[in-house]
Amino acid sequence: MLRKALFNIIRQEQREVEDELEREEQQPRPDVGRIVGLKQEATSLRRELEHFNEV
Secondary structure (H helix, E strand, O other), X not given: OHHHHHHHHXXXXXXXXXXXXXXXXXXXXXXXXXXXXXXXXXXXXXXXXXXXXXX
């Protein structure tokens, strides 16, 4: 049960980061440094989720 809760928290955080990344990319003058940081964070979260393949 705790594993599923942790999975859901990480998944929600990943969605929020990806949404923020999408908004930043659509800005008239996107901040490239911010985009790189958000992409790295999204990748890190995606890797964390890979450890929960049985959830």
